[in-house]
Amino acid sequence: MPRLFRAPGRINLIGEHTDYNQGWVLPAAIDLAAWAAFVPRPGRRIEIRSAQYKDCAVFDLDEEPVRPERRHWSDDLRGVARLLRRAGVELMGCSIMLDSEVPIGAGLSSSAAVTVAVAYGLLATSSASLGLTELALLCQRASHEFSGAKCGVMDFYIACHGRAGELAMLDTRSLEARWLPWPAKASLVVCDTKVRHDNATSEYNLRREQCERAARQLGLPSLRDAGAGDFARLEPLLAARVRHVVSENQRVVDAAAAIERVDYGALGELLNASHRSLRDDYQVSCAELDCMVELCRERPGVYGARMMGGGFGGCALALVAPECVAAMRRQVARDYTEATGLQPSIWECHAAGGVGEMEEKDVAH
Ligand code: GLA
Numbered sequence: 001m002p003r004l005f006r007a008p009g010r011i012n013l014i015g016e017h018t019d020y021n022q023g024w025v026l027p028a029a030i031d032l033a034a035w036a037a038f039v040p041r042p043g044r045r046i047e048i049r050s051a052q053y054k055d056c057a058v059f060d061l062d063e064e065p066v067r068p069e070r071r072h073w074s075d076d077l078r079g080v081a082r083l084l085r086r087a088g089v090e091l092m093g094c095s096i097m098l099d100s101e102v103p104i105g106a107g108l109s110s111s112a113a114v115t116v117a118v119a120y121g122l123l124a125t126s127s128a129s130l131g132l133t134e135l136a137l138l139c140q141r142a143s144h145e146f147s148g149a150k151c152g153v154m155d156f157y158i159a160c161h162g163r164a165g166e167l168a169m170l171d172t173r174s175l176e177a178r179w180l181p182w183p184a185k186a187s188l189v190v191c192d193t194k195v196r197h198d199n200a201t202s203e204y205n206l207r208r209e210q211c212e213r214a215a216r217q218l219g220l221p222s223l224r225d226a227g228a229g230d231f232a233r234l235e236p237l238l239a240a241r242v243r244h245v246v247s248e249n250q251r252v253v254d255a256a257a258a259i260e261r262v263d264y265g266a267l268g269e270l271l272n273a274s275h276r277s278l279r280d281d282y283q284v285s286c287a288e289l290d291c292m293v294e295l296c297r298e299r300p301g302v303y304g305a306r307m308m309g310g311g312f313g314g315c316a317l318a319l320v321a322p323e324c325v326a327a328m329r330r331q332v333a334r335d336y337t338e339a340t341g342l343q344p345s346i347w348e349c350h351a352a353g354g355v356g357e358m359e360e361k362d363v364a365h
Pocket of ligand 1 (some may be wrong): 017019310
């Protein structure tokens with residue numbers, strides 16, 4: 001009987017491009033997940049198949065992985081196996097079958113979900129364990145070292161720690177989270193533009209470099225410590241990047257307060273301001289995301305909307321009065337198709353739990 005592990009995708013209510021600047025984020029794990037089924041096999045080989053890709057990845061646990069010239073979907077998974085071994089975990093040969101409900105490249109952290117499911121499964125099937133935050137950091141390191149995506153910790157953290165019905169206000173400097181209730185009387189609606197941009201990783205790494213350069217020029221350990229007065233000392237491009245990070249951190253703090261006061265009007269305005277800042281100062285939006293956000297905001301019952309995740313395509317997120325969701329979904333889909341020729345996916349999401357093993361009774365269904 002295979003052992004089956006599940007790790008969720010995520011949304012991020014607000015706090016975009018702040019996690020690699022030691023700032024705040026406000027994500028939740030969602031009810032779309034990646035699955036990894038493990039069957040032990042004799043020897044030292046790991047074989048990974050995925051329902052999403054045609055080719056199989058095979059590697060020997062004792063071989064140091066060479067960084068491939070062309071990117072492969074299994075890079076981070078090999079990386080995770082390597083880092084676990086480096087940490088002293090005795091891994092066994094196994095066959096792993098992957099499947100995922102999280103759309104790839106949509107800004108919902110499909111790759112973090114798969115990486116966390118596999119890392120957790122490798123640990124569990126070797127009868128080893130690691131704290132969930134250490135696991136998240138190990139997965140992040142695998143991404144940095146093996147696929148070259150210099151992402152922050154948010155996606156891995158929430159795939160590991162997610163809680164049903166809650167959002168995490170995460171301080172990415174201390175890695176401490178304050179858990180907030182999922183909005184009880186408003187719906188979070190994900191709007192997938194269906195645009196996938198190839199240059200997203202290189203632009204992402206470039207933004208990170210710009211932030212690091214700005215922090216160095218300001219003599220600060222990270223932009224977490226920057227304040228409004230610091231913009232003027234930088235060249236215009238870096239000043240705009242810093243303005244986004246500083247204002248976005250404040251918006252996360254304000255959004256958490258708005259959730260606690262159940263003030264969806266204020267929360268919606270913060271989402272709108274976040275989008276403007278990501279579009280104009282951080283320049284990580286694209287025409288289709290801007291179009292989707294505008295169309296959402298035109299609908300009755302929409303408190304606010306913004307692009308979500310790394311950007312350059314993927315999903316927008318809207319905060320909507322529950323009684324208006326059905327009409328909003330229909331009309332926005334129609335208008336978006338008319339404007340762009342693309343067929344979007346628009347659905348209401350819910351907060352789910354983090355990584356775990358499925359019990360036999362769940363697997364049978
Ligand atoms: C991607 C990264 C995250 C985060 C977001 C932007 O999802 O993986 O670490 O930086 O982009 O907020």
